[in-house]
Amino acid sequence: MTFPVVGMVGGGQLARMTHEAGIPLGIKFKLLSDTPQDSAAQVVSDVVIGDYRDLETLRAFAQGCDVITFDHEHVPTEHLRALEADGIPVRPGPDALVHAQDKGVMRAKLDAIGVPCPRHRIVEDPADVARFAAEGDGFPVVLKTVRGGYDGKGVWIVRSAEEAGEPFRAGVPVLAEEKVAFVRELAANVVRSPHGQAVSYPVVESVQVDGVCDTVIAPAPGLSQELSAQAQQLALKVAKELGVVGHLAVELFETADGRILVNELAMRPHNSGHWTQDGAITSQFANHVRAVLDLPLGDPRPRAKWTVMANVLGGDYPDMYSAYLHCMARDPGLKIHMYGKDVKPGRKVGHVNTYGDDLADVRERASHAAGYLRGTITE
Numbered sequence: 001m002t003f004p005v006v007g008m009v010g011g012g013q014l015a016r017m018t019h020e021a022g023i024p025l026g027i028k029f030k031l032l033s034d035t036p037q038d039s040a041a042q043v044v045s046d047v048v049i050g051d052y053r054d055l056e057t058l059r060a061f062a063q064g065c066d067v068i069t070f071d072h073e074h075v076p077t078e079h080l081r082a083l084e085a086d087g088i089p090v091r092p093g094p095d096a097l098v099h100a101q102d103k104g105v106m107r108a109k110l111d112a113i114g115v116p117c118p119r120h121r122i123v124e125d126p127a128d129v130a131r132f133a134a135e136g137d138g139f140p141v142v143l144k145t146v147r148g149g150y151d152g153k154g155v156w157i158v159r160s161a162e163e164a165g166e167p168f169r170a171g172v173p174v175l176a177e178e179k180v181a182f183v184r185e186l187a188a189n190v191v192r193s194p195h196g197q198a199v200s201y202p203v204v205e206s207v208q209v210d211g212v213c214d215t216v217i218a219p220a221p222g223l224s225q226e227l228s229a230q231a232q233q234l235a236l237k238v239a240k241e242l243g244v245v246g247h248l249a250v251e252l253f254e255t256a257d258g259r260i261l262v263n264e265l266a267m268r269p270h271n272s273g274h275w276t277q278d279g280a281i282t283s284q285f286a287n288h289v290r291a292v293l294d295l296p297l298g299d300p301r302p303r304a305k306w307t308v309m310a311n312v313l314g315g316d317y318p319d320m321y322s323a324y325l326h327c328m329a330r331d332p333g334l335k336i337h338m339y340g341k342d343v344k345p346g347r348k349v350g351h352v353n354t355y356g357d358d359l360a361d362v363r364e365r366a367s368h369a370a371g372y373l374r375g376t377i378t379e
Contacts, residue, residue: 007065011038013339014071021285182253187272188235279307304355310370317375
């Protein structure tokens, strides 16, 4: 029996956890990584070290792979089209992935298919930013470089035209958006296969700190059935209309007047879906593997009433292993997932999952474990 080979471009923690999900299925992985020290390169046996921005490197890497997928969205779109022309399945394909690569393209497409978004347009210079602000409720406005941003990078909140100069120095188009008065951030995670099967996970609340995801609560507490269904249907619509294959995360704003607006798209496993490793019948990683191989998708339903994911960020306490004794003894139900990364302040080096019937207890357990591993809690 011959099992397929999944070629994963990118050696970060998403690739590491996707590889882990493929192991029970006997799926083989081949990894294109920047360095041998990258998170996934430490655990995948077949690793190619190379630059994903180089087409010939990608072509050589793709030899022997049954499908190519990604743990980031930065591979040049034209390179992906070249791989497809070579007859190599790329999932998600370039026609879909460009909407996660380019925020201007994304906004235009979402407008065309009737998906609610913040007011926006491409702006030319700081004076144009001032005109955009005047067309709405004035400053502040949000500026984003259309390509390359993540975890708060490439995003600015500006309060005047004088503050608006920096985004334009990157030399790429700049998208201006209204600053939405939202009550919280949500995420709708769905997975879609090439033959059109799709599943939707419960809508979650995503708590951000300094532009970085800190905590995810599944399902989002207090979210009405109506709004939850609306968010899931919206994400499924986006996946179908854009032709997404694999995992799609739709990051949303919930407004005070009960609306949801699309903030960002990610076409890969996503931080807002890490809770599914321990809290869902089939994790986002396992379903992404199934989808790119066009296998039947797994059950996305939750295993527990509540699951909370808390990111473990690096601090001034690099010896996280010594904290295991306390964390595991205090909470035998705790699930720890570490990425094999060097500890640096503010860097995502792992996450923890907790679950149960009492939300306050589940949140406290996750927060305590993440804080103790980081060193901000010492008892």
